Amino acid sequence: MFSRIATRSYATSSIVKVTASEFATPVSKLEVIVKNAGSKSNLKSGVSHLLSNFNFLNTTSKSGLRLKRESELLGGNYKSYVTRDDIVLETQFLQQDLPYFVNALGSVLTETSFKPHEFTEGVLLQSLHEAQLAESNNSFKSLEKLHELSFRKGLGSALYYDGLNDISLDEVKEFASKVYTRENIEIKATGVVEKDLNSFLESSPFVLLKSGSKLSTPVKEYTGYSARIKAHGNSVATIGIPIKLQDLASYETLAAFISYKFPNSLFTTVTSKVLTYEELIKFSVIMFSRIATRSYATSSIVKVTASEFATPVSKLEVIVKNAGSKSNLKSGVSHLLSNFNFLNTTSKSGLRLKRESELLGGNYKSYVTRDDIVLETQFLQQDLPYFVNALGSVLTETSFKPHEFTEGVLLQSLHEAQLAESNNSFKSLEKLHELSFRKGLGSALYYDGLNDISLDEVKEFASKVYTRENIEIKATGVVEKDLNSFLESSPFVLLKSGSKLSTPVKEYTGYSARIKAHGNSVATIGIPIKLQDLASYETLAAFISYKFPNSLFTTVTSKVLTYEGAALFYVSVESSSAEEVSILIKSIAKDLKSNSGLSKFTKAAEFKAYSQGSIVSSFSNVKDSLPISKVNYVAAGNTDVLPYADEL
Template sequence: MFSVRSARHFSTSALRAVSIKTAPASSETVSSLKVVIKNAGSKSAPAGLSHLLASSTFFDTPEKSGLRLKREAELLGGEYSAEVTRDALVLKASFLKEGLPFFVNALGSSISKAAYKPHELAEVAGPYASHVYASKTTCPKFKALEELHAISYRSGLGLPLYYDGSKTYSSEDIKAFAKSSIFSENIEIVGENVEAADLEKFVSESPFATLPTGNDVNALPQPTYTGAESRIRQAGKTSAIIGLPVKDADAYELVAAGLLSSVPESITATADSKVLSYDGSSLFYFAVTSSDAAEVSSIIKAAAKDLKSVDFSKFSKLATLLAGKEVTSKSVSVPSDFNFVVVGDVDAVPLKSEL
C-alpha cells in the first residue's frame, strides 16, 4: 500500500500520454508497480463486464502463455494481481527491485496483447469472477453497501462492482470493452521504490509505448437519488446503512467522525462511517453490523437522530485522524432525507420512516 508520505513526493512525466509517477527510491529490496486504467471500472461497462476483464488479465499473449508468465514472475520473486474498482481497472505487481524490466513488460503485454480466448473465460475467468462475487456477498455489510450504491445512483456508480452472473458475456464482449477503454490517455503507471529514469526508460521500450491513443474522458457528474429504501432478507448477521451522495466530501468526513464517536462499545457490533470518493461524485455512509439485530436497530436509530441534531463542525480533529488528511472545521448542513438499506433480519430493524 502506498503511504501518504510517498504520495506527496510523486514526480510525474509522460510517454505518449501515459502518466508515469514514482515515489522516491529507498534501500528496500521490494518494489511495486500499479497500473490504473481509468474509465475501465464497473461504472463504465455493462454490469459485471469490467470484473470479467480484470479476471481475464494475465492469461495468454502471442509471446507467452499465462502459465509461463506466472512461473517466470515467481522465479523473479514477484507476484501480480488485477482488481476492479468503480472508477478503474487496477493491475498490481510486487517484486524484487531488479525485476523491474520484466514486470513493466509483463504488465504492458497483459493489457495490450491479451488474447481473451473463449476457453479462458469459460474455464477460469468466469468461474473465478463468480467465486469472488459469491464470497463477497456472504458479508451483509458488503451487500448493503452495494445496494446503497444501486439506489443512490441507479446506473454508472450504481452498477454492481462484481460479476453476479445475471448477464452472459462472450470473450468477444470482453475484448471489445478492453479495446474501447485501454488507450494511452487512460493509463497511469505508479512505481514505488523504483528509479524514475529507469521506469520511464523501460516503459518507453515496453508494449505500453505501442498503446493506441484516444480521447481523454473527463468524469461527468453522476445523477443521484435520495429518499430510497431497500430491505434484503438474508440469514446470518444483520447490517443497516444510512447514506447519500454528497458534493462536499470534507464536510461529511466531519459527519462520519461525529457519528462514530457516539457509537457505544460492543462485543458483537461493528460500526463504520466513511466518504467514498469517486470521479464525479462522493458517497457518504454510516453502517452498523451485528449478530444481534436488535442492537443494529438501536444503533442505527441513534445515528439517524444524531444526523438531525448534532453540530458536526466540532469533530475536525477526529475527522482528520480518521480520514488521514486535513479536514477543516466548517458548518455542516445535513439534508433531511437519506437512503436506507437493511440486509439480514429486516423484521427487527425499523423502516426508514420510523427512524
C-alpha cells in the same frame, strides 16, 4: 507531498531503547515493544494475553474511557496485542500530538490501576472471546498445535488465554511488574523527530519505569511428533520443522520452492513460510535509504507517478482510469476483463508468466473498483524491466482465448461475486450504491451471471479502455528515469490512442430497500454528496464514530467513499442481534438529522482522512452542522426486526 528529515536514526534515550524513522508525514506512529514478554514467557498460558488486554484501561491519572474519548477527538487510535515473543502497544496520531501519546503510553506502563471489576467483567471476557474467535479457524488451531509439538513450552505455549488455567489478578500484576521495566522496553517510531521524542520521554511517565532483569526464555526444539484434531470447518494439514539461524536462508528458499511447485487453486490454499522468533532465529534488518522525495512526471506514452524510495521491494500499479464497474452498460464486464489480466498473451502463456514471476520472487494481481481496473505488481527492484514488459504485454497482447473465458474467467468471477454476496455488509453497501446513483456508480461491482456477456463484448471493452489516454502508472521504489526508459522499449508503446473515458453522475436520496438474508443483520444509511462538502462529511463521519463506538459484538462503520466526481457518506451498524442494530440505527438517524458542534471533530476527521489517503486538502472551512433531511436506507438480514425507513 511528503518530505523527509533524515533517512533513519537509531538511538537510546536515557530511559529506554528508541528507534526513530524521521519521515515528515502527517500521520505518526509509536510502537512500544515489551521484549520477550509474549506468550512464550508464561509459566501459566494466557498471562501475557490478559496483561495485553489490560493496557489502555484505567490508570491512576486517567480513566480508560477518558483516554479513549480524548484520543478519538485528537484523531488518534491505539491497540495492544500479544505475540509469541512480545507484548506490543501501538498508537497512530497526527504528528503535532506526539506529547499526548507519549504520556498516554507511559501512563499505561507505569500507572495502570488493575481494578478487580475490569479484570472479571472486561479483560477475562475479552480474552476468552478473542481465543474462541481464533480457535474457530482450523488454520490457527493447526499452527498452535504445531508450535506445541515443536517447542513444547516457551514458544509452544498457547498464544491466547483459553480459560483452562486459573489465573488471578495478582498474577497478572506480578507479571506486569516483572516485564514493564526499562531493560525490556523498546520504542519504534515512524514520522517522528527523534530529538523531540527523547525530549518528551524525559518529561513523561516513562521516567517512572523501574529497572529490572532482562527477560529471556530458553528454547528447545523437537521433531518427529504429530497430532490430529477433529473439527468442523475447512480441513488443514500442516508440516513444520524448527530450524537454526544458520539455516534460515536455505529454508526461506525451500519455502519459495514449495510455493512455486504447489500454487493456490480456486478452493485450496498452500502456505509455505518461515516464522522467526527472538531466541530461536534472529535475522538482519535491511536499512532503507531514499534517493528522492517524490516526483511526478508523464512519459511520452502514459501518465507516470513515481515515488523514488530505494527499497529492495518495488511496486507498480497500472490504473485504467474510469474503466471500473461504473463504466459498464452491462454489469460485470469490467470484472470479467480484470480477471482476463495476466492470462495468455500472444508472446507468453499465463502459466509461464506465473512461473517466471514466482522464480523472480514477484507477484501480481488485478482487481476492479467502481472507478477503475487496477493491475498491481511487487518485485525486487532489479527486476523492473521484466515487470514493465509483463504489464505492457497484458494491456496490448492478451489473447482472449474462448476456453479461458468459459473455463476460467467466468467461473472465477462468479466465485468472487458469490463470496462477496455472502457478506451482508457488502450486500447492503452494493444496494446503497444502487439507490444513491442508480446507473454508473450504482452498477454492480462484480459479475453475477445474470447478464449474458460474450467474449466479444469483453474484447470490445478492452479495446476501448486500454488506451494511452486512460492509463496511469503509480510506482514506488522505482527511479522515474529508469521507468520511463523501460516503458519506451516495452509493449506499452503498442498502446493505441483513444477517447478519455468519463461517466456522468447523478445522485438520488429518499429511497430504501430491504434484503432478507441469513447471517448478521446490517442497517445502512447513506447520502450521496458533492466533493465540495467532503471535509464537512468526513467530520460528520468522525462525530458518528466518536458517539457510537464499536462494542464486543456490534460494529458501527462511519466513512466517506470518494469517487471520480462524486462521494458517498454512509453509516452502517452490523450485529448478530437485529434488535441491537435497530436500537443503534435509530439513535444514529436521530443524531444525523440534528447534528451540531461538528467543528470540534475536525482533528479526528483530519487523521482519518490522511491515514486513508483521502483527497481532502483542508479542514479549515468545515461546517458546524449539516442540514440532513433525506437519506437512503438499506436493511439486510433479519428484516422482520430491522426498522423501516419511515421508522428512523
